[in-house]
Amino acid sequence: MDPYIEIHNLSKHYGPIKAVDDLSMKVLPGDIYGFLGPNGSGKSTTIRMMLSLIRPTSGQILLFGRDLATDRFKTLSRIGALIEKPDFYNYLSARKNLEILGKLSDISNLKTRVDEVLDIVGLVPRADSIVRTYSLGMKQRLGIAQALLHHPDLIVLDEPTNGLDPQGQKEIRDLIKSLNRDKNITILISSHILYEIEQIANRMIIIDRGKSLVEGNVQDLVNSQDRQVAFVLGDTTAALKLLDNTPWTARILKSNDERIYFKINKDEIPHLNTFLVENKMQIFAVEPVRSLEDFFLQITDDDKVN
């Protein structure tokens, strides 16, 4: 099966500024694909080019195996999108907004479908209130509802949890996961909230200053890096003595009365754990310190140095 999104050497220049610079990426059917980068890295520009809102300076965008430049209607009819802020016709109700957008997408049984998507995002009780009275969280959910309206195979979400409180962020994340799992919808989600991507995405790309830094499976990328792990121990002095003259000594970063911090690969954690237990050390907890956040910062910092 063709990748749902295939981008080759995409660039967008505004005069001397390279907003997107020779970017290539691939989103496969069934993915929840994380599109990561710091603010101003070119994520939104790339997404806007994918949706034909911005013309690329050069490069090619294939959606569902078709060239967006020559097959815009057929490709866009299979995509739902929520780009940046969830903006609507504020003087109309949620239902009227969805009806207008549904007509543009030629949806049959529109009224039924509008009720369905309002139900999916939990907005039925407020469906007839004008959007101006909605909270940001409700607007985000309405944004996802409009993206779902025409039964898309792919949904593109640009920073969908921006500005939401933790509860709202979790609700959106749960909704995205359920759409992927239950409705078999492929999802591209951009974010600078890396924890979010680590929580829900299976594949990801990290970009900075318009360039791709790394692309691949989220867990592989995280696991390929050494991570910091803190072992919470009953007696750190005894543990340090035990580890002395073993290969683990070289992996110790620091220690205090309660914890010893190691820089080790994920696969090595059980071995170290076993070694300590077999030598009668009391282990109260093993805490991951390193995360995608560090990985992201490390990789973007490396890029700046280079």
Add this chain to the structure above:
Amino acid sequence: MIKLISIELFKIFSKPRTYIGFGAIIIIVLALEFGILLQGDNIMGIIIANIKDRFMFEGNIINLYLVSYVILNTLWVHVPILVALVAGDLLAGEANAGTFRLILTRPISRVKLVFAKFIAGWIYAVMLVILMAILSIGIGKILFGAGDLLVVTNKVNVFSSDDLLWRFAGAYAYGILSMTTVAALSFMLSSMADNSIGPIIGTVAGIVGITIISTVGASLLGPVNKYIFTSYLPSWQLFFQTDSGLASLGHAVLIQLIYIVGFMGITIWYFRKKDILS
């Protein structure tokens, strides 16, 4: 296309600002009609002061046609502002609200969208002119009754009441054409802006500015003057002149049509390649 137009009309008529235009026309027409009812004799006395010694006036001089003619003169100053208020918002309003991100990521043609929006805006402009016609003639008939029309310009034209309906129909039809040009200008500016205030003010300032330049500095502009569309905005008055006036009408219509096509052409060219950054 009809579906797109109906959606655009629905959006236009869901916005409160749309009704400012209808409200303004109702208030202005009523104020003028009742003003003329109360003070008409005095005003007419001033108008015909210079000629009353040489002519004998009989019958109902202040009648519905005279009142409608006065209202036409007055409102062609205001109607372009009301048209710009809606036409200037058609594209820039979507950019400002961020809703282009919703509609242009759907499988619709940008060119069709431009035409649908313009036609919807044009329908609004037509409704304004028709409302003005119905109010001024309808209420004028109730308050003043029919009669011959006396038009005093650089000469005196008298039109018999049975020769006037087609002239007013023609004047209003030409008015629709003029307002279409205004709408096209405002719409073009709207395609280039991300906020509707610029196109609205730009249209009004442009029309007023060009009119002042072409009126005050007519000698400076010389032959160019006859190719500027603002010179032809008041050409509905040609319907109330003798046959030589009507002969000039073809040129006026042609110039307006050329500007409409030109403004629309620029709009489509610009909007097709516009990056949606809002």
